[in-house]
Amino acid sequence: MIRIHFTADDFTRVRFAPRPSPVPELHAALMMLGSPHEPLLFGRWRSRLLRSLPRAVEPLADLVPDGVAPAFLDVLGDTMDEGVLDGAL
Template sequence: MLRIHFTAQDFAQIRFAPRPAPLQELHAVLTTAVTRRGGPLFAPWRGRVLRSLPAAANPLADLVPAGRPPSFLDVIGDTMADGFEQIRATSPGLVRSELERVYGTMPAPRWIRGLHAGDETAWRTMHRAQQAAYETVLAPVWSVVQDLHREEFTRYALTVAEHGVAATLTGLAPGSRLHEGVWEWPSAAPDRDVCLNGRGLVLLPTFHHPAGPLLHDTP
């Protein structure tokens, strides 16, 4: 069970991202492609995505050994450049601690060790890999993602206006419920409690991720 704890201030700060975030959608594409989520319906698409990825995108696999990406990759930027700028602004201490968490005792590739050390060449390697993956698998359908996002944005706004925030949140996640200030999501994953503590919540639909939710708990 995933439980998100709201205060009154958090309810006042719920917002729906006005535009899709290319880096987040790219992460959803790659996660779905490599984890085989979505069942047989996604099989032809998954094969096309994996076959089309250029060699320049290969370093991205090094960022998710055992499927555990570092948290500093989770940013919401309106463009790829905005997103990468936010990632690059991550404090060196957080970059090091997250890479150490992700790799543990496993040996890390050379460029990952460079990223850990703050080497600019390593950052450029990651930037090129993200851009290459985006141009190959997401750019061709980005206009569709934008149209779908506008539809979701409008639907969300109308539902809030007609039924209120509580009904809208549970409507976004069938099977979830809002009870005494806690949004509960039934899940097969281990129990997790997230206390927003006045930070509010940003809702961002993703269109290449058939499972959910994806929750990033930022400081």
């Protein structure tokens, strides 16, 4: 086990992002959409979303085959373009 000790001064320097980064949020949503886990928690959401998505978004499923996302989906940024472009570099 690894233990990390923080001082009160350490906690005063903690900062939070003003909003979630869209590319990792997309990754998480695609993972949950394709996952059979947690049917009580996510089942209704999955069903509703799968019925309402237009066919044009089907290629998004190819980004997360078998639940393993490519590295460019782990990039942080304030916009989708920023996240995808930064991850492609």
